Structures are given as structure tokens and as C-alpha cells.
Amino acid sequence: MTTGRCPSTQAPERNVPVAKLFTPTQVGPYRLSHRVAMAPLTRMRSDPGDIPSELMVEYYKQRTTKDGLIISEASPVSIRGNGYAGAPGIYSDTQIAGWQRVTETVHARGGRIFQQLWHVGRQSHVDLQPNGDAPVAPSAIAAEGHAYSTRGEVPFSMPRALALHEIPAIIEEFRSGAERALRAGFDGVEIHGANGYLPDQFLQDGTNKRTDEYGGPIENRARFMLEVTQAAISVWGADRVGVRIAPSGTYGSMSDSDPAATFGYVTTQLDRLGIAYLHVVEPRIKGTEELSHGRAPIAAQHLRPKFSRTLIAAGGFTPASAEAIVTFGDADLVAFGRHFISNPDLPERIRQGLPLTRYDRSTFYGGDARGYTDYPTAEAAAAA
Numbered sequence: 001m002t003t004g005r006c007p008s009t010q011a012p013e014r015n016v017p018v019a020k021l022f023t024p025t026q027v028g029p030y031r032l033s034h035r036v037a038m039a040p041l042t043r044m045r046s047d048p049g050d051i052p053s054e055l056m057v058e059y060y061k062q063r064t065t066k067d068g069l070i071i072s073e074a075s076p077v078s079i080r081g082n083g084y085a086g087a088p089g090i091y092s093d094t095q096i097a098g099w100q101r102v103t104e105t106v107h108a109r110g111g112r113i114f115q116q117l118w119h120v121g122r123q124s125h126v127d128l129q130p131n132g133d134a135p136v137a138p139s140a141i142a143a144e145g146h147a148y149s150t151r152g153e154v155p156f157s158m159p160r161a162l163a164l165h166e167i168p169a170i171i172e173e174f175r176s177g178a179e180r181a182l183r184a185g186f187d188g189v190e191i192h193g194a195n196g197y198l199p200d201q202f203l204q205d206g207t208n209k210r211t212d213e214y215g216g217p218i219e220n221r222a223r224f225m226l227e228v229t230q231a232a233i234s235v236w237g238a239d240r241v242g243v244r245i246a247p248s249g250t251y252g253s254m255s256d257s258d259p260a261a262t263f264g265y266v267t268t269q270l271d272r273l274g275i276a277y278l279h280v281v282e283p284r285i286k287g288t289e290e291l292s293h294g295r296a297p298i299a300a301q302h303l304r305p306k307f308s309r310t311l312i313a314a315g316g317f318t319p320a321s322a323e324a325i326v327t328f329g330d331a332d333l334v335a336f337g338r339h340f341i342s343n344p345d346l347p348e349r350i351r352q353g354l355p356l357t358r359y360d361r362s363t364f365y366g367g368d369a370r371g372y373t374d375y376p377t378a379e380a381a382a383a384a
Helices: 054-062 093-108 164-183 198-203 223-236 259-273 298-306 319-328 338-342 346-352 378-383
Strands: 025-027 030-032 036-038 069-071 112-118 146-149 152-155 188-192 241-245 277-281 310-314 333-336
Touching: 025 310, 036 346, 054 093, 093 112, 093 164, 112 164, 164 188, 164 223, 188 223, 198 223, 223 241, 223 259, 241 259, 259 277, 259 298, 277 298, 298 310, 319 333, 333 338, 346 378
Parallel strands: 036 069, 036 333, 069 112, 112 188, 188 241, 241 277, 277 310, 310 333
Antiparallel strands: 025 030, 146 152
């Protein structure tokens, strides 16, 4: 599908060997032929009822490679867990058939796809909540930033603190979402514990001021994320469950008094659970789009010794910095986000050292095919 746009390109990195990126690796029980994963990307193109659309099927089809890994866009496990109008859900049986069309298409092209399970917690707005209720959070502390309602960007609403007796029901929503993902044909699930969403809100002490068994010491603050992970494991088995964390993330006004200890502890505990992979988001340098060649990916470097299984790094990587981190051993795969938006054939472009099409940020969230399924492959662009 094309619109006649002629997207600009950026020059390839010259003389950059990417041999390690194109060696086989393992994620849980799955053998992958390369180490370029597609990161979870919120695009907000679902049909009414948060049901995956046919346009989404085409989008995922375009970005599937044989024996490659896709992590789906974040999918709310609860109608209360949504902060982005148009995001596809996995909280209702009515959404399963739409996701089945996606997974069947990915599998037909030989790819693997995990579904990212999501609850935004306080990063929502009353317009997106049932009956106009306040969003929920571990503590009644407002986040800085904006949700996406049907009327556009709106500031996050003040949340209410979850009562202790409500927490098991939210953990059950994650388990039910994991079960629906299994029925929808996914190859596994990823818990979205990064970017200031609900598991992250429980984990970090800047957002968790509770005094019960889910607050206070690190062991208590990590309890929610670990129990959610165990709920997914009860459906899938540990080797088909991943977890995403962002040790240096500040989005949504997140903070922790001792992030090295907090994220070191939760990583160690996740390793003991035997999960398939840990997905670590690296900090980007302020004012730049990519990780600097002179700056090491510090989050993966810190956590690698604490995690014995597959580690996926994400956040501002270029082909060169991706090759470097997997060669050094701090990560086993690298997840690309924005470059996958505008380059449906990204792994092949990296492998051949071809120019990358620039992305149009104005089309990231919501809309139609423009900026979504109309980016050409390098082969199609050359033939035009």
C-alpha cells in the first residue's frame, strides 16, 4: 500500500560490519536466525472495541522475517489499563480473533511474535476510564505527561491508590490476558514493566509510598511485578515469558532513590523464575536520537551479570552500536523501534548496509495507512 510519498533516507553507516547480528540465537524454546528484534510500538490503529484491525495485520506482515522476533505493541489487560485511545486490547474475548489474524500472518511468513501485556496505571485520564473513574496506581501521586483520548492529548489525571484487596484482581487480569494471548496464537508474552506503567510504578519508590506488603523495602515494591510475571508463567511456562524494564527511565516523572539496587534485585529474582528473556531499555542522551558511539549501554552492562538467560537491549541503537553490544556480550538481541516503523525490511537493510528511510514522527500515534503501511522496502523503492 503506497500513498506516493517519497520518504527521505539517511546514509548507511560506512564500513560497519554486522556479522554478529546475523548469527543464530535462542529465545526460550525458539531458534532465531538473527538478532534484530522488532520492539513493541504503540501505533493506535485498532478498530472500535480495541479490536486489532486488518490494517494492523498488514503492518505486522510487512515487518516479519523468517525466524525473526516481533514483540507486539502494548496491549491493555484491562479496560482500566488503557491510556491510549485506539490501542488494541487483550482484555476481552472479542479481541482474540483480531489478534489471531496477526499471529497467523506472522507465522505464515516464518516469524515469531510475543504479545506485550500492559496496564498503564496512573498514566491515563478519566476520559479513558469506565464511568469516568480516576486511574489506579500504587499511591495517589500524579504523573507528568499526557494520555491520548478520543479528543487528543490530555494531561494525566490524578490517580487513586489501590486498596490492598484490589491488587489480586489486577494480577488476575494479567493472567487472563496471558491466557487470551495463548488462545490468539502468540508464541509468548512480555510483561511491560518499563516506562512508568503500573508494574514500574509499584517498583520504584518515587511512585510507591505504600506501607503494606507492596510498599517500603525493595522486596515489597518488587512483589507486584514478580507476581504478575508468575501469573503469566502459570499460563505459558517460564521459557515463553519475557519482562521489559527501564532502569534509567524518567518518562511519566518516574524516579527511585537507589535504581541500581532496585533493578538489580528485580533482575536477580526474574532470573530465578527462569523467564525466557529480560528486555532492558537503555537511556538516550538528551537532545539526540541515537545512542552515542562513545557511550556504553549502561543499563544492560549493569544487569548482564545478574541475568543468565537471553537479554534484549533497546533504546536508540544504530546498526553499529547494536553490533557492538551483541559482540561484547552485554545483550543477545537488540530491539529496534522507530527504524522498524519506517523500514519494514529493517533486518535486510542492516545486513546489506543499505540506507534507512527516515520516519515521520507526526504519524506515529493514530491515523490511517499513512506512515504505517506505506513505507516501501528497499527493493520496492529501487524498482519505483
